[in-house]
Amino acid sequence: MKNITVIEPQFVSVFQCIGSECRDHCCKGWDITLDKPTVNRYLKSSRIEIKTLAAENIVTTRRSYENWGKMKLNTAGNCAFLDEARLCKVHSELGASALSPTCATYPRGAKIFKYEKQKSLALSCPEAARQLLSSPDAMLFEQTNYLQPEANKAQELDQEKKLLNLMCLNIVKYSGEHIDEAFYALASFLLYTGKVNDADDRVAKLEDYFAQTISSLTQGGIRQQLDQVKPDYNLQWSLLLRMQTYFGGITKLRGLPMLDHYINKLIYIQTEGAKNNDINQSMVRLENAWQSKMMPWFAERPWVMNNYIQYRIYDSFFPGDDSLTPLMKLYLLTADWFLLKSLIAASVEMVGQVDEDDIINIIYSYHSVTKHTAKSALAFVAEINKTKVNDDLSLIYLLK
Ligand code: SF4
Structure with missing residues (x-):
């Protein structure tokens, strides 16, 4: 008999479809x-x-x-x-x-390895998104084991990749509501992992650098470095336009009417800036709304966006396989984060307040439109990848 390990975050184990009560039935x-x-x-x-x-x-x-x-x-x-x-x-x-x-x-899914199963949920289900965002413990992991006659017909889990995934999850976890710091710390950590190729003590060096990164996060070092970065409003503006072009080309899809409700607020703010021939004005307005209205709200609920980014790291087994470089994957994740942040900021700026339902609506509808199928996910990635300047590290210009 073979021993199979099952990993699942708490929000996956407690999930139940709410059927007729669902805000956007699948x-x-x-x-x-x-x-x-x-x-x-x-x-x-x-x-x-x-x-x-x-x-x-x-x-x-x-x-x-x-x-x-x-x-x-x-x-x-x-x-x-x-x-x-x-x-x-x-x-x-x-x-x-x-x-x-x-x-x-649906919405259940799992990554299967030879001796391990990592369970997850698709966030295009609004109830799955609600469970993830509303509980501080949603991303606490549970592990169980069971015996089966044969191993799964799948690749063996690469232990170093698992270690990197756990380190990235912890970097995010230690960042609390400061997701910009999490991305900066992840970029620094991944740059380091790319440089350490000495097979003998690679794991020890990774562990050392991971400990330094966590210390820098908790002692304010990462914040200080991030404060030196100047925002690139042109890059941010182009990314928002790309997103609008992509969504504008979709006529009918589950989640789209809900997403449009929030995109229209963003378009309004961008149009105001364009009328005055000043794109910086719109981007500064969004950032101010984020800092003055959303960050105090998140400070009282630090798990909300933290759980979301932890989920993305876990669900994609980030940095995972070698299909793209780790920094490229981080760039794409940061771009997703920036787009979601802009939608939330536009909503609070236009309406004056945001509640948990708005965050759930934005996240489930965004996932519904951009990540429901492998094809839609690839098309969206290709679109946002067109705005990258110079290299994958341009991601840091999306953090301010
Ligand atoms: S979207 Fe989720 S909660 Fe809604 S009906 Fe489908 S599975 Fe149930």
């Missing part, structure tokens, strides 16, 4: 793909209503075993199996075991 606005057994099960169901709805609303695509059909959405954009009370008819008539793999698992 059974609307998205393509819902069905695998071959599910298509056949619905089309041949002994329940006449299920069978009729299936015959009328499943488009059989036969693209692959997993993608054998997809649901037509009705004029309201809802899955045809969703009833008036916003409950799933398949679930209520046939039980949870009859759901397609897509419907049965």
Whole structure:
């Protein structure tokens, strides 16, 4: 028998779908793909209503075993199996075991290694986002073990990558509500990891530098270094325009109306600056709103954005595989952070206050639009990567 370790943050273990209470149900606005057994099960169901709805609303695509059909959405954009009370008819008539793999698992997911499973949730689910952002303990990790006859058919976990991931998580954790300091410290730490190639004492050196980084964070050294950095308003402005261009090209998608509600506030502030031919004015206005209105709010709830960035580090197993350099990945993460920060700042500037629901709305809708599929995530990354100047370290100009 093989011993399998399961890791999950607390918000993953306590998650429960709230069904009809959900503020933006996942059974609307998205393509819902069905695998071959599910298509056949619905089309041949002994329940006449299920069978009729299936015959009328499943488009059989036969693209692959997993993608054998997809649901037509009705004029309201809802899955045809969703009833008036916003409950799933398949679930209520046939039980949870009859759901397609897509419907049965969302928003749950996991990274599988040979002897380890790292469970997570997609933040495009508003309830998952709420659970993550509302509890100080949401990112506390729980570990369990179980035995199974064979190891998972997956790569073995690279122990150094796991160590780096844990160090990055802790750097974020020690930064509290000061996420700008977390990114600066991560950049410094990753630069160092790229320079230490001496195999013999690499881990010892990494541990030393990690301890120094934490000390610098807690003693104010990182803050002092960050205070020397001058903001690059042109870079920030271009990134915001890129985001607007990208979102402007999407016509219909779950989460988009909610995201648009917040993007419009940002566009208003940018338009004011553009009218006066002064882009700096808009960027300074956003930064002032962030510092004067949001930072005091976050100081009372330091876990909110800290949990979010910890989640991103954990969920992507950052810095993870070698598909991109660690600094490039950090640049992309910082760009995401900057865009979310700008949306929050624009909202508080226009409305005068922000509450937890606004933060949840911004984060779940942003994830829904930019990260729901691998294709949408890649397209968004390609868009924001166009604004990078010189090298990946330009990320620090997004922190002020
Ligand atoms: S988005 Fe999340 S909470 Fe809402 S219905 Fe889907 S799984 Fe349930």
